[in-house]
Amino acid sequence: MNLTIFLLALFDGISYAALVFIVALGLTLIFGVMRILNIAHGSLYAIGAYATVSLTGFFLALGFSPIFAFPLMIISAVLVGMLLGGPIEWLLLRRIYDKPEVLQLLVTFAVFMILEDAQRLVWGTQPYFQASALQALGNITLFGVTYTVYQLILLPLVAIGLLFGLRFFLRRTVIGKLILATTEDREAAQSIGIDADRVFLFTFIVGAVLAGLGGALASPTTSILPGMGADMIVLSFAVVATAGLGQIEGAAVAALLIGLGRSFAVYVWPEVAVLVPYLIMVLVLLIRPQGLFGSPVARKI
Amino acid sequence: MTSATQGTRRSGPPLLETRDLVIKFGGVTAANNVSMQIEAGRNLAIIGPNGAGKTTFLNICTGWLKPQQGKVFLEGEDITTLPPRKIVQRGVARAFQIPQLFTEHTALENLLISAAARDGMRNPLQSLHRIRQRDEMMHLLDLVNCADVADRTVVELSEGQRKLIDIAVALALKPRLLLMDEPTSGVASSQKHEVMEILVGALAEAGVTSVFVEHDMGIVARHADEVAVWNAGNVQLRGTPDEILEHPDVIRDVIGEEVA
Numbered sequence: 001m002n003l004t005i006f007l008l009a010l011f012d013g014i015s016y017a018a019l020v021f022i023v024a025l026g027l028t029l030i031f032g033v034m035r036i037l038n039i040a041h042g043s044l045y046a047i048g049a050y051a052t053v054s055l056t057g058f059f060l061a062l063g064f065s066p067i068f069a070f071p072l073m074i075i076s077a078v079l080v081g082m083l084l085g086g087p088i089e090w091l092l093l094r095r096i097y098d099k100p101e102v103l104q105l106l107v108t109f110a111v112f113m114i115l116e117d118a119q120r121l122v123w124g125t126q127p128y129f130q131a132s133a134l135q136a137l138g139n140i141t142l143f144g145v146t147y148t149v150y151q152l153i154l155l156p157l158v159a160i161g162l163l164f165g166l167r168f169f170l171r172r173t174v175i176g177k178l179i180l181a182t183t184e185d186r187e188a189a190q191s192i193g194i195d196a197d198r199v200f201l202f203t204f205i206v207g208a209v210l211a212g213l214g215g216a217l218a219s220p221t222t223s224i225l226p227g228m229g230a231d232m233i234v235l236s237f238a239v240v241a242t243a244g245l246g247q248i249e250g251a252a253v254a255a256l257l258i259g260l261g262r263s264f265a266v267y268v269w270p271e272v273a274v275l276v277p278y279l280i281m282v283l284v285l286l287i288r289p290q291g292l293f294g295s296p297v298a299r300k301i
Numbered sequence: 302m303t304s305a306t307q308g309t310r311r312s313g314p315p316l317l318e319t320r321d322l323v324i325k326f327g328g329v330t331a332a333n334n335v336s337m338q339i340e341a342g343r344n345l346a347i348i349g350p351n352g353a354g355k356t357t358f359l360n361i362c363t364g365w366l367k368p369q370q371g372k373v374f375l376e377g378e379d380i381t382t383l384p385p386r387k388i389v390q391r392g393v394a395r396a397f398q399i400p401q402l403f404t405e406h407t408a409l410e411n412l413l414i415s416a417a418a419r420d421g422m423r424n425p426l427q428s429l430h431r432i433r434q435r436d437e438m439m440h441l442l443d444l445v446n447c448a449d450v451a452d453r454t455v456v457e458l459s460e461g462q463r464k465l466i467d468i469a470v471a472l473a474l475k476p477r478l479l480l481m482d483e484p485t486s487g488v489a490s491s492q493k494h495e496v497m498e499i500l501v502g503a504l505a506e507a508g509v510t511s512v513f514v515e516h517d518m519g520i521v522a523r524h525a526d527e528v529a530v531w532n533a534g535n536v537q538l539r540g541t542p543d544e545i546l547e548h549p550d551v552i553r554d555v556i557g558e559e560v561a
Contacts (some may be wrong), residue, residue: 169426174417177429181403181414188401192474193362193389194418 007145015151017259018159019218022249024243025162026210032184033203036093037101038134039108039134042233043115044073048215049224050123051076053130056219064131071132073216077209080182084115085208097200110172112233113160120226127225134220146266151221158217163252164209170248179203238281254284254292314377316510317393317478322361322371331357333370333534344501345512346521346542348555349531350431355514358531359480361514363395363533364388366524376460376502386429390419394476398483400467407467409451412438413472427502434473441469444503461488463497468500472507479504481513485520493517530555 014277027041055072088111096104170176182189182199190196214232222228238257243250258277265273274281284292315338322335328407330362331354339345343361347355361367362373364385372381374492380388389395402411416434445465451459458466464484471479484500504511521528521542528545530538532554538545545551 118315142412163406172430173426174429174432176425177406177410177414178417181406184403184405185401188403189418191389191395191397192387192418192470193386269367298388 003143004134005267007143009164009267010025010148010260011142011145011147011152012266013263014256015155015221017255018155019221020232020235020239020259021159021163021252021255022217023211023232024239024255025166025248026207026214027233027236028240028243028246028248028251029158029166029210030204030207031240032248033179034093034200035099036097036104036108037237037245038087038204038207039233040111040115041108041207041236042229042231043112043119044084044208044229044265045215045232046119046134046224046229047084047115047148048077048080048212049219049228050128050215051212052216052219053128056130056132057128060132066136069130069133069136069220073176073213073219075098075212076216079214080212081205081207081219083124085211086201086207093204094197094200105200112229116226118230119229123224125221125226131220132241137193155217158211159255163248166248172188175202189253200271235277238277242281242284242291244291247291247293250291250293306395314374315339316376317362318377319358319362320372320374322358322368324357324361324366324368324375330534332353332361332371335371335535337536338531339510339512341477341510342508342524343382343510344504344524345510345529346525347512347529347531348511348513348518348521348545348551349537349546350555353531354534355531357534358483359395359512359514362480363393365395365548377496381464389476390475392477394471394474394479396467396479396481396484398486399471402463402467402470404455407452407454408447408458408462408469409435409438411455411466411470412441412473415470419474433505438469438473441472441503441507442466444472444499444506445469446499461492462497464488464513465499468503472503476509479509479511481511484513485515485517493520501503518546 021080023041023045029039030036030038052069052073055076056069059068059072060066079151092107092111096107122159134148134150135144139155140149140152169179178194181198182194182196186196202294235258241255242258243254258280261276261280262273265276317339319335322332323330324332331438333354335354335358337358347358349355349386357366361368372379374380375391375393378391380391383391388552391540403414406414410429413429413432413435416438417429417432428503439448439451442451445468445470447465450462455463455466464487468479468481468484485496488496497520502518509547528540528542529536530545530551538548538551546556
């Protein structure tokens, strides 16, 4: 392997890890607080991407500058969180918190299936491609390798920003503390007047926004087509399970591990590249069933 | 029924009043037409045999259990159907037999979380340690003699300290009425009176009326202003500690068991 290929694999891995991490962050936040493994997270990711592509296409056709794609990503993510995440928690999940995990999994899987079909109804099955945001930021050459600024710098920066932002939000702010308190003991939280329903709704919306943001940020780098949500939920679940469910910092490390593992495999042993994330997950879970950073007893956030 | 305290404060409706509460669990009647009036400014102890419905009464007053019949009024306002958190916001707090603290947080943080919850997350993105109630919360910790452990996490604290901090957490909600389930259970018997002394002092200082379920008659005799005796889902007797603890029925039904 020469240096160029090594760097390409490294950059691919980093930018990919950043995207997967953003999605996994939402998944692990929701699991950590609400103990629900939200399969529909993958659909929220896909819809975030579709919404961004549609909105960007629409505004660019009106003559707006490509830079406008960035605020539209945030708008798409927030719309996904509010319009889909909110009702999913409020209408469905709220009723099944005390039900067995299998049932919760089935419900979120059903939501996933419904949303997958809804995507086909709205956007059809043809692929979309909208790379204005990617092109707007141009390229950067590092050690003779040219790569997009969007993927090599922006995506990792956003991922790191979200990691520290969420950490700060949960550990330092009032609402973060109330979320952690509710996570630790729902009844005690209610007995001091915390509206646990609202805390859960808010948490789920934040998680859903992260899924939508992942999709929005991924949209300029890939073709948007049916099935992308399924791929992402499996992958981000692999990240979350490898890290230990509910582990925010751990998810960053696991995302890097899996992202780099996959991108190096693409260059070194392409036949198994698709398998690598799951091989890593299986290996880690065989040795540490609670994940790299998980504690065997209680979850923490 | 002894009624030594009735008619002492009669300006407006009582702080808390229940009318004809009925609740049945299967064949057991845990509340059998309970009508109680709790006047502000006194510490009322509830005693009685196990299964008499003491805790059920507290749970109904705080909204955790909904009565099948009857109503609960807080200063004349019907709060029967309100969810627990709304009742907390209206000034009725509850401390449980086992302190319900957030064990991964420090003592002070537990109070700050309470204060933030009380204010309905007015500034949700503010730092917990910068909220303006910080001094007020330190004062509450001081009231319960726990200021020195403010920055320790709850897991590091003794059972007595947890009990006191649990009370401080309840006081952080600025309640008018605090309902407690055996405030000194789990505390070493040598320290029970000390813990109770601090507790009663803090309540008086904060101007909070209290109702507490208690099995230790020594605590009742020393720290209650008034005693209500529960039996078979209803109030059997009510009066001053002296009257009640010397009452032949109480000696036979409640105290006798413990002496024997």
